[in-house]
Amino acid sequence: MGVVVGALMALGLPGVAGGAASWPLVRDGNQGTNVRTVQHLVTHHGHTTAVDGIFGPNTEREVRNFQQAEGLAVDGIVGPNTWAELVVPVAEGSTATHAVEAAQEQLNKHGAELSVTGSFDAATATATREFQDEHGIDPSGTVDNATWRELIAGVGAVGGYSLPLDRGAQPRSAYAASHHDYPAIDLPVRSGHSVYAVNGGRVVKISGGSCGYGVQITARDGGVYTYCHFRSPALASGEVEAGKLLGYSGNTGNTTGPHLHLQLKYNGSWLCPQRLLLAIYDGDPVPSLGSLPTSGCTH
Numbered sequence: 200m201g202v203v204v205g206a207l208m209a210l211g212l213p214g215v216a217g218g219a220a221s222w223p224l225v226r227d228g229n230q231g232t233n234v235r236t237v238q239h240l241v242t243h244h245g246h247t248t249a250v251d252g253i254f255g256p257n258t259e260r261e262v263r264n265f266q267q268a269e270g271l272a273v274d275g276i277v278g279p280n281t282w283a284e285l286v287v288p289v290a291e292g293s294t295a296t297h298a299v300e301a302a303q304e305q306l307n308k309h310g311a312e313l314s315v316t317g318s319f320d321a322a323t324a325t326a327t328r329e330f331q332d333e334h335g336i337d338p339s340g341t342v343d344n345a346t347w348r349e350l351i352a353g354v355g356a357v358g359g360y361s362l363p364l365d366r367g368a369q370p371r372s373a374y375a376a377s378h379h380d381y382p383a384i385d386l387p388v389r390s391g392h393s394v395y396a397v398n399g400g401r402v403v404k405i406s407g408g409s410c411g412y413g414v415q416i417t418a419r420d421g422g423v424y425t426y427c428h429f430r431s432p433a434l435a436s437g438e439v440e441a442g443k444l445l446g447y448s449g450n451t452g453n454t455t456g457p458h459l460h461l462q463l464k465y466n467g468s469w470l471c472p473q474r475l476l477l478a479i480y481d482g483d484p485v486p487s488l489g490s491l492p493t494s495g496c497t498h
């Protein structure tokens with residue numbers, strides 16, 4: 200499970216995304232933390248909806264009501280213009296309970312371990328500064344527009360899928376790279392990067408062997424995703440959502456340098472995950488697993 204040395208040398212400063220994230224589309228049929236954030240924020244704006252993480256007809260109706268009230272195009276889809284009106288700055292002492300809960304859940308999505316209280320306390324401010332510092336944003340401790348955008352887009356969760364790394368951790372081209380022996384992908388990140396679940400499902404921890412520390416997730420899309428070479432035992436267990444922090448990248452197991460090895464098995468065959476990952480990166484609809492090739496992604 201080696202890694203191309205040239206790719207390692209091309210790595211820049213770690214973890215600096217430079218605020219390049221873009222707002223994801225969140226719409227009917229989506230699930231997860233970003234949907235909860237939409238539900239919290241439309242509720243904050245007076246269009247009360249249940250916060251259950253499932254974007255169904257009730258959420259869509261309240262998004263439409265919000266769009267109508269704000270003079271936005273009324274399509275029931277949360278895109279860049281709607282996000283820009285939905286998010287509100289929150290900081291220590293903020294009493295905007297729903298918006299603070301959304302911020303706390305987003306920070307947890309990125310690995311913070313906050314109690315979701317709706318009260319923006321000192322721990323929330325610290326987690327905000329740490330997130331901002333890691334993502335090249337002025338560490339003010341205020342969840343402002345740029346911070347919201349990075350939080351919401353950071354792991355690229357779209358339609359129940361997430362990039363396995365923060366968006367700034369690897370260039371797009373890394374997600375197109377071929378693997379050295381069988382269908383899989385090696386993402387040459389330094390040790391210590393957050394690794395996220397691409398699709399939600401049930402986690403089994405891996406410890407030892409060629410994978411080193413890692414996890415295998417039997418996912419809701421029917422795939423079995425294996426993540427290898429974490430620097431230390433995996434953090435996640437049980438059922439997880441897409442975008443859940445699984446652990447930190449590293450160099451354990453059979454490697455020639457720090458990287459995240461990701462492989463995907465479906466119906467008994469190894470699949471090439473590149474097209475799936477590129478679709479997530481681009482914010483495009485993800486291809487069905489059955490349409491992914493079982494060869495042609497090795498060198």
Ligand SMILES: [Zn+2]
Binds near residue numbers: 385461
């Ligand atoms: Zn590999």
